[in-house]
Amino acid sequence: xxxxxxxxxxxxxxxxxxxxxxxxxxxxxxxxxxxxxxxxxxxxxxxxxxxxxxxxxxxxxxxxxxxxxxxxxxxxxxxxxxxxxxxxxxxxxxxxxxxxxxxxxxxxxxxxxxxxxxxxxxxxxxxxxxxxxxxxxxxxxxxxxxxxxxxxxxxxxx
Amino acid sequence: xxxxxxxxxxxxxxxxxxxxxxxxxxxxxxxxxxxxxxxxxxxxxxxxxxxxxxxxxxxxxxxxxxxxxxxxxxxxxxxxxxxxxxxxxxxxxxxxxxxxxxxxxxxxxxxxxxxxxxxxxxxxxxxxxxxxxxxxxxxxxxxxxxxxxxxxxxxxxx
DNA sequence: CAAAATTATTTCAAGTATGAAGTTTTAAGG
DNA sequence: CCTTAAAACTTCATACTTGAAATAATTTTG
Numbered sequence: 055x056x057x058x059x060x061x062x063x064x065x066x067x068x069x070x071x072x073x074x075x076x077x078x079x080x081x082x083x084x085x086x087x088x089x090x091x092x093x094x095x096x097x098x099x100x101x102x103x104x105x106x107x108x109x110x111x112x113x114x115x116x117x118x119x120x121x122x123x124x125x126x127x128x129x130x131x132x133x134x135x136x137x138x139x140x141x142x143x144x145x146x147x148x149x150x151x152x153x154x155x156x157x158x159x160x161x162x163x164x165x166x167x168x169x170x171x172x173x174x175x176x177x178x179x180x181x182x183x184x185x186x187x188x189x190x191x192x193x194x195x196x197x198x199x200x201x202x203x204x205x206x207x208x209x210x211x212x
Numbered sequence: 213x214x215x216x217x218x219x220x221x222x223x224x225x226x227x228x229x230x231x232x233x234x235x236x237x238x239x240x241x242x243x244x245x246x247x248x249x250x251x252x253x254x255x256x257x258x259x260x261x262x263x264x265x266x267x268x269x270x271x272x273x274x275x276x277x278x279x280x281x282x283x284x285x286x287x288x289x290x291x292x293x294x295x296x297x298x299x300x301x302x303x304x305x306x307x308x309x310x311x312x313x314x315x316x317x318x319x320x321x322x323x324x325x326x327x328x329x330x331x332x333x334x335x336x337x338x339x340x341x342x343x344x345x346x347x348x349x350x351x352x353x354x355x356x357x358x359x360x361x362x363x364x365x366x367x368x369x370x
Numbered sequence: 371c372a373a374a375a376t377t378a379t380t381t382c383a384a385g386t387a388t389g390a391a392g393t394t395t396t397a398a399g400g
Numbered sequence: 401c402c403t404t405a406a407a408a409c410t411t412c413a414t415a416c417t418t419g420a421a422a423t424a425a426t427t428t429t430g
Contacts, residue, residue, distance in 0.1 A: 082243055103416085130244040131244075133379065134380075185229035200234055292387075294409095317396070
């Protein structure tokens, strides 16, 4: 089972790289698989796209609203991207931009009432879907995984 | 540490859903973070995009070449998408479509010599980057994670 | 305070991405 | 055979995404 026995502490370059590469590929495939399935279901059940739902979910967490740059940072997508998605949600009446006292560069983005209503409907189903899609992972593993994924970031983000 | 004690076998609906949702969000954030960083580095070091590199990596695994539909299935992206990316790689001389005896609908896609040379250069760096970005995860955790992520899929893919 | 730097956002070109519709070719049924 | 169905792609309209450049407002500095 053990190879050289040096693997566990092989920080001195290159040895664990193959394992990490395999892990990255699996991580990517898992997240693409889930994302594809969620996209399909959102489309067919609610005529909603994933990026729009993501923005609504972020706004739902902050009843006070968020700046465009907050959305960009939180969702890990570019500024220009957020602009387009929010524009579309505004057109659909699900979201509003309200101007802010003291800083005319920014505007705060909030869910409208109908946006909130719709979000809650979708979120209920969405949560079930995720529960189902990740159902093959035990509760214990799920928690373990979540902890690992939470902490990995701080190690290289100077 | 334990709450009710019923969590481990709570298959009867709804209970683990919140945990799974959190896990999904972390999974998505982790993979977006890594993807964003890799995209940046590929661009600045090799003027290469991630989708093109993904196609080249898939082709590298199969010296015999792959059908368009094989690429689509393996990379989990649509047919139309693969067409565009491969078109671009052909234009750049990194890949060729060669027609096939016996079935004129299909063509086999392969790396060219220069495609293979370039891929190997990039892959070396790419592997280091991934090793670095996932370096915060111990070897043991990395293996554990990889196993979990490999098997989760079969549970709902009827 | 005025100039310079910073911050927040939008605009734009280029590149992905999907899913549906269309084309060409092959396989299956009769 | 010849029609029908199926398979493998490509094309197209629409939507998302990035990163760079442009705009506008605020803050910092000399």
